[in-house]
Amino acid sequence: MLCWHSNHYQLQLRDLEATIRTKEEDIALLSQYIIKQQRSQGIDVIGEAEPGKKASLLKRLSLDIRKNLFNNLTGETSLSPSVAFPTTFDFWPHLLNDPNSLRPxxxxxxxxxxxxxxxxxxxxxxxxxxxxxxxxxxxxxxxxxxxxxxxxxxxxxxxxxxxxxxxxxxxxxxxxxxxxxxxxxxxxxxxxxxxxxFAHDSMxxxxxxxxxxxxxxxxxxxxxxxxxxxxxxxxxxxxxxxxxxxxxxxxxxxxxxxxxxxxxxxxxxxxxxxxxxxxxxxxxxxxxxxxxxxxxxxxxxxxxxxxxxFPTESLFGRKxxxxxxxxxxxxxxxxxxxxxxxxxxxxxxxxxxx
Known part of the structure; x- marks a missing residue:
C-alpha cells in the first residue's frame, strides 16, 4: 500500500513539473511577443523584429494561454485544438531563465x-x-x-x-x-x-x-x-x-x-x-x-x-x-x-x- 502511494505521488510530481515547464515556456514566449510588439521594424537595428515572428510565437503558446489572450484581445470564445510540438525550450530549458535568450x-x-x-x-x-x-x-x-x-x-x-x-x-x-x-x-x-x-570549471x-x-x-x-x-x-x-x-x-x-x-x-x-x-x-x-x-x-x-x-527505394524502384x-x-x-x-x-x- 505504501509503495502504491509513493508511485502515485511521484506521478503527481511529474505532472506538476510538466505543468510548470509549460507555464515557464508560455511566459518566455509571451515576453518575446510583447518585446516584438513594442519594437518598430527597421533595417539597421539591434534585435530587429521580423515579419511573421509574432504570429509564430502566438501559435507556440499553450492552448489555455492562447484562449485567454485571444479572448481579451478579440472577444473570441473558442479556438481550434492544437498539438504541443517540441520547441527549442524543450531541448534547452535554460533559455526559459531569460525572455531575451533567443533575441540577438x-x-x-x-x-x-x-x-x-x-x-x-x-x-x-x-x-x-x-x-x-x-x-x-x-x-x-x-x-x-x-x-x-x-x-x-x-x-x-x-x-x-x-x-x-x-x-x-x-x-x-x-x-x-x-x-x-x-x-x-x-x-x-x-x-x-x-x-x-556550467556549475564548475572542471569540464x-x-x-x-x-x-x-x-x-x-x-x-x-x-x-x-x-x-x-x-x-x-x-x-x-x-x-x-x-x-x-x-x-x-x-x-x-x-x-x-x-x-x-x-x-x-x-x-x-x-x-x-x-x-x-x-x-x-x-x-x-x-x-x-x-x-x-x-x-x-x-x-x-x-x-x-x-x-x-542508407539505401532508399525511389518511386521507380531504384536505390x-x-x-x-x-x-x-x-x-x-x-x-x-x-x-x-x-x-x-x-x-x-x-x-x-x-
Missing part, C-alpha cells in the same frame, strides 16, 4: 535574402591577433561584383561579454563599411543568456564543445532562410582559389545526386569548410540541439550523415544513397600563430595548408 544582443543587417550562397563565419575575441579581417577581405576580393550580389556573409560573434562583441563589431565596421551598407555582410551576436552555464573541454555547438545552431538558424546553400567557415583562413566558381560548378554537377554535406578541407573538431543545402539545416540544427553537450560538432555531423546514409562529398585538393589555408621557443617575441605568422 546585436544584429546589423540590411535584410538581404534569396541569395545563392551564404557564408557563416564564427569569430571570437583573440588575445594576440585577429585574422577575421584577413579572412573577410580574402573571401570578398575573390568574388566578382555579380557573385557578391548572390552572396551573404554572416559574421557571428560568439562572445558573452557585450564589450567584446562591440569591439569586434567596430573592427568589422571600420574595415568593411561599404559591404555592410550594400548588404553583403551581416553581423549577429546572441544574448549571453543563450549559452548554457573545460565539454564547455568548449557545448558552446561551439550552440554557436553553430544559432548561426545556422539565422542563415537557413537567407539563401540556397550554406558554407561554414572559421575566422582564420585564406582561400587558395576562387571558391565561389568551384562551389557553383559542384552544385550544378551534383544536382541529380542526393548529398548531405560537401567538405572542402581536412576535417577537425569544427565544421570549417563544409557546405549544406539550407533546406537540410533544420534537421541538422535539431540533431545538434539534442546532443550538443555530448561531443564535438564534427562527430555529431558524422553521426547525422551516418543515420541518413539511391545520400552522399558525403569531399573536394580535393583542399581549398583553403589556415593562419596560425607559432610562438618562438628561444625568445619572448609575440610570434610569427604561419600559413599552413589544410
Amino acid at each position: 544582443a546585436l544584429l546589423i543587417s540590411y535584410n538581404r535574402s534569396g541569395v545563392r550562397i551564404v557564408f557563416g563565419i564564427i569569430t571570437l575575441a583573440k588575445k594576440n591577433q585577429s585574422y577575421l579581417c584577413d579572412t573577410l577581405n580574402d573571401l570578398i576580393t575573390k568574388m566578382t561584383e555579380e557573385q557578391q550580389k548572390q552572396t551573404l556573409i554572416v559574421v557571428f560573434i560568439g562572445e558573452k561579454k557585450f564589450n567584446s562583441v562591440l569591439r569586434i563589431w567596430k573592427l568589422v565596421e571600420k574595415n568593411f563599411k561599404r559591404h555592410l551598407e550594400n548588404g553583403l555582410i551581416d553581423v549577429i551576436a546572441p544574448e549571453s543568456s543563450y549559452y548554457l552555464e 573545460k573541454l565539454a564547455q568548449r564543445c557545448t558552446k561551439q555547438n550552440q554557436d553553430y545552431v544559432y548561426l545556422m538558424a539565422y542563415a537557413r532562410k537567407k539563401g540556397a546553400f550554406y558554407i561554414q567557415l572559421d575566422d582564420n583562413i585564406l582561400f587558395k582559389t576562387d571558391i565561389w566558381n568551384i562551389v557553383d560548378k559542384l552544385i550544378i554537377t551534383d544536382r541529380n545526386y542526393p548529398w548531405i554535406v560537401m567538405h572542402f578541407g581536412r576535417m577537425s573538431k569544427s565544421l570549417c569548410c563544409t557546405m549544406f543545402e539550407t533546406k537540410r539545416l533544420p534537421y541538422l540544427i535539431g540533431f545538434i540541439q539534442m546532443f550538443y553537450y555530448e561531443t564535438s560538432a564534427n562527430e555529431l555531423l558524422r553521426k547525422f550523415v551516418q543515420y541518413q546514409d 539511391s544513397r545520400y552522399r558525403k562529398l569531399k573536394y580535393r585538393p583542399y581549398l583553403f589555408k589556415r593562419m596560425t600563430i607559432m610562438k618562438k621557443e628561444k625568445d619572448n617575441l609575440k610570434g610569427e605568422l604561419r600559413i599552413s595548408s589544410n
